[in-house]
Amino acid sequence: MATLKDVARLACVDVSTVSRALNNTSYVHPDTKARIYAAAKELGYHPNVLAQALRQGKRHTIGVVVPRLHMTIFSEILQGIEGKARQLGYYTLICATEDDPKTEKECLSRLRNGFVDGIIIAGTGRNGRLLRDIQASGISVVQLVRRQDSQLSSVVADYKTCGADAARYLYDKGCRKVGFISGSFHLSPYKERFDGFNKAVQELGLQAVFSQSDLAVNSFEYGYQCAQQMLDDHSDLDAILAAVDVQGLGAIRAVTERGLKIPRQIKVVSMTGHEVGGMLQTTMTSMEMPAHRMGESAAQMIIEEIQLPARKDGQIPAPQHRSFAMVLEERETS
Amino acid sequence: MATLKDVARLACVDVSTVSRALNNTSYVHPDTKARIYAAAKELGYHPNVLAQALRQGKRHTIGVVVPRLHMTIFSEILQGIEGKARQLGYYTLICATEDDPKTEKECLSRLRNGFVDGIIIAGTGRNGRLLRDIQASGISVVQLVRRQDSQLSSVVADYKTCGADAARYLYDKGCRKVGFISGSFHLSPYKERFDGFNKAVQELGLQAVFSQSDLAVNSFEYGYQCAQQMLDDHSDLDAILAAVDVQGLGAIRAVTERGLKIPRQIKVVSMTGHEVGGMLQTTMTSMEMPAHRMGESAAQMIIEEIQLPARKDGQIPAPQHRSFAMVLEERETS
DNA sequence: CCTCCTGATGCAAACGTTTGTATAATAAAA
């Protein structure tokens, strides 16, 4: 790889002049500049981003820490992040934790070691201390999807309203006994959906059924098994509300297997809204999370924070919080 | 952030001693070492990966360039890559190109500028020259899913056999007239599936129907529209074979809308095998691509290439090619 | 004619590491 030095030699000037010429950062004689550009082109010069980053203390890279990508909303969010980040001149580094606190810790430790300017994380909530440390050490942190620490910026959807809206929607559709399939209540998106749902249930006088299972929570299998159990225990169930799409698919499966007609006898609605919902044989109604926009928003937010002048003085900027509304996409399962 | 210098000062030794102590790379007196470790801990020292990378000429980062993540097999592959890369001590940088050659070029240019040791790419095939340049400039390149240049290493699945197997499978199931929905033939995975399929079709004496549409090719809409057209033109169609899952889902939709019974009247099979196939109301048969393993394989391959001693002499290592078998996952749509 | 800007360039330090070489002290061998 050609370096500044090589270009300087070929153009018979000092490296500093080359640097200034290439970056347009000071007076350089037009002739000299032309010579330098020619030399750079001839040698196929590309600046070493690493050296630039080291010198300037800016890495132009953000790290994204998510549980997983496949079959989750995070793949879409990540696309949003990456696109926006690239547009703003940033690289996107990715880590998948499988929601394992240990893996997450490892990822965060790796990321803090000088490779990223900021971290966007949908975390387990078990490394709060570490995140604070990271934030204090000058790396911006934005919480994504899951808000666990109000002192750290965040981009989330309005889960509470989502849960309430879903309950009301089903009520309006004539449902009176709803099965509620969720993820772990330790995670805000699930807990808040539950809270919103529950409040609305009380107000509306709906009946609600909750189910427990020890299967991995955010999975098709879990949705399937929960739905089975619910249907076993409550023959009068007329709706199933699932936190995420794969659970909803599992529920549909269970319902279909019993020969129950969707949506006539029972309705199924998901509360995340992954593209797949619209691709089914009987398309699934869901509350759509504006994942791509949320990703873009998170990228934008963190880059703004990174570039904040206050950052330079070691000050921690005030946390920003942004929340997106989820909108009901009505389809055939309800 | 604490630096080596800070630790050195606190421990009253030279930075070089600190470096050696922390890296266990030379004799350091046990007492000194203890002092250094203590100092490092007290200051919360973390090595600056950037500086290390600059000094050592190793960035411990690989770049991954794919068309998109959401609703494609690439999200699963990426998970495989990231996991394996992390395990081997590498970071994973991600770029989504939307299969736009210009975006791809931009991504590749950015990546070559010293930030990655290697690039794993599922490309458009329109930047072959640039890829060769990159490879020549000392950055390892591995082609993923799509093999476009036999001089560059690759990890792909055996699409030809996949196409042939699918044809034979449908034939054995009693199908005699198969609609074939594909992606662009400029891309090897689609072209090869077609070739394999076509050859088998000739041998078996099957009838085949191909469809064109000007919609974005790798989409639900495209699958839906192709299937509609085929069903319009050929009332005796008894099977639809789709290249990727989302197309298959579109086809299922079109078939269902006409009131045709799957699999009795018509069978639908996909040739990629994304987890979603098994989550449908009527689960979809598909040829499963071992995406996660392919991702791991690509990561492993590129890291091995990066670490090859020959690399240091500027030599380009001989390309490696690995191909994975795709296996039929038989489900309810056939 | 001297001073003072302005444009153009070079020198050298810095970013935070790693690493080759030099040096000193102690221990072992001759």
Next chain:
DNA sequence: TTTTATTATACAAACGTTTGCATCAGGAGG
């Protein structure tokens, strides 16, 4: 006792940039 290893440490260069400072020519203002 002198020589030679061995252990322990420091010094300084290097990686490829950016950037503050110094230098210097030439033209303008006095």
